[in-house]
Amino acid sequence: MEQRNNFGGEEKQMFHPNEGEKWICAECGAEITELPFDPRRDENGVISGKLYCHDCHKKRQSQFRNRQGGYNRRY
Ligand SMILES: [Zn+2]
Numbered sequence: 001m002e003q004r005n006n007f008g009g010e011e012k013q014m015f016h017p018n019e020g021e022k023w024i025c026a027e028c029g030a031e032i033t034e035l036p037f038d039p040r041r042d043e044n045g046v047i048s049g050k051l052y053c054h055d056c057h058k059k060r061q062s063q064f065r066n067r068q069g070g071y072n073r074r075y
Pocket residue numbers: 025026027028029030052053054055056057
């Protein structure tokens with residue numbers, strides 16, 4: 001796999017919806033204007049899978065971490 005390595009720069013590449021396309025957060029319904037990754041698409045170019053806005057993505061990540069952290073340990 002060819003890898004063009006742009007890491008280390010200050011600029012993060014952001015992806016934006018195509019013209020006429022809308023990205024909606026699956027969690028809060030907010031419109032997403034940019035993402036740090038290119039969403040997965042099916043063969044028709046339609047986005048497959050859920051998208052989350054920045055806030056919800058962060059929330060979900062911390063929830064996941066809490067669930068794994070097990071700070072409610074009981075004996
Ligand atoms: Zn959201």
